[in-house]
Amino acid sequence: xxxxxxxxxxxxxxxxxxxxxxxxxxxxxxxxxxxxxxxxxxxxxxxxxxxxxxxxxxxxxxxxxxxxxxxxxxxxxxxxxxxxxxxxxxxxxxxxxxxxxxxxxxxxxxxxxxxxxxxxxxxxxxxxxxxxxxxxxxxxxxxxxxxxxxxxxxxxxxxxxxxxxxxxxxxxxxxxxxxxxxxxxxxxxxxxxxxxxxxxxxxxxxxxxxxxxxxxxxxxxxxxxxxxxxxxxxxxxxxxxxxxxxxxxxxxxxxxxxxxxxxxxxxxxxxxxxxxx
Numbered sequence: 001x002x003x004x005x006x007x008x009x010x011x012x013x014x015x016x017x018x019x020x021x022x023x024x025x026x027x028x029x030x031x032x033x034x035x036x037x038x039x040x041x042x043x044x045x046x047x048x049x050x051x052x053x054x055x056x057x058x059x060x061x062x063x064x065x066x067x068x069x070x071x072x073x074x075x076x077x078x079x080x081x082x083x084x085x086x087x088x089x090x091x092x093x094x095x096x097x098x099x100x101x102x103x104x105x106x107x108x109x110x111x112x113x114x115x116x117x118x119x120x121x122x123x124x125x126x127x128x129x130x131x132x133x134x135x136x137x138x139x140x141x142x143x144x145x146x147x148x149x150x151x152x153x154x155x156x157x158x159x160x161x162x163x164x165x166x167x168x169x170x171x172x173x174x175x176x177x178x179x180x181x182x183x184x185x186x187x188x189x190x191x192x193x194x195x196x197x198x199x200x201x202x203x204x205x206x207x208x209x210x211x212x213x214x215x216x217x218x219x220x221x222x223x224x225x226x227x228x229x230x231x232x233x234x235x236x237x238x239x240x241x242x243x244x245x246x247x248x249x250x251x252x253x254x255x256x257x258x259x260x261x262x263x264x265x266x267x268x269x270x271x272x273x274x275x276x277x
């Protein structure tokens with residue numbers, strides 16, 4: 001696989017806390033930007049917004065443990081422990097303060113991290129990630145509530161390719177789709193679902209922390225998202241002290257359906273919009 005869709009950036013693997021993690025970096029000046037990949041995609045989900053965001057500062061995009069091509073450890077497959085891992089990741093990478101972008105599963109992980117260590121985050125961009133059990137879409141609730149072993153096909157790669165093809169307005173480039181397939185081969189997709197199966201325990205814990213999170217937060221939602229409806233974004237901004245909600249005319253994969261709109265919203269935020277949240 002080449003790195004053609006990311007211009008001069010190439011994925012690399014590093015070991016953090018005993019796990020092999022895949023990440024990708026860009027050069028740049030200014031405050032670092034940490035990006036965590038959405039599920040069931042990978043860092044290749046950022047193909048459409050990478051060029052625009054690299055103009056904002058140096059980027060580190062990472063597949064969190066158990067997602068993309070990074071190694072998994074069962075104790076990390078839940079929002080709160082994943083938030084703790086984000087802090088370890090930042091320490092290992094020498095990131096003392098950053099803007100953080102975490103669509104989908106990164107939403108809950110980054111908010112837990114910001115609640116624990118607000119000094120590390122200049123701002124946070126989240127969205128398309130579950131915030132409240134009662135506001136999740138029917139399909140996601142089906143994954144969460146299914147008995148162990150009763151959900152998902154034996155070959156997850158093909159299942160994920162079919163899901164992304166069906167739910168995106170424009171199919172991602174072949175290079176990205178192949179990476180998504182490899183990221184979910186065999187039972188890897190089913191094992192990654194353990195993260196959202198922890199929502200009934202961890203989302204109420206996160207809700208209790210939201211009013212105390214002082215970090216400015218931008219939530220970006222898809223107006224027609226059947227998996228995580230924009231009501232989840234409303235839930236967050238109603239409880240966060242410094243937050244804004246941008247709703248784009250897309251489905252769940254906002255960064256794929258409207259990369260220009262997503263990049264524009266993030267760019268305006270990082271370039272100073274967060275100061276007035």
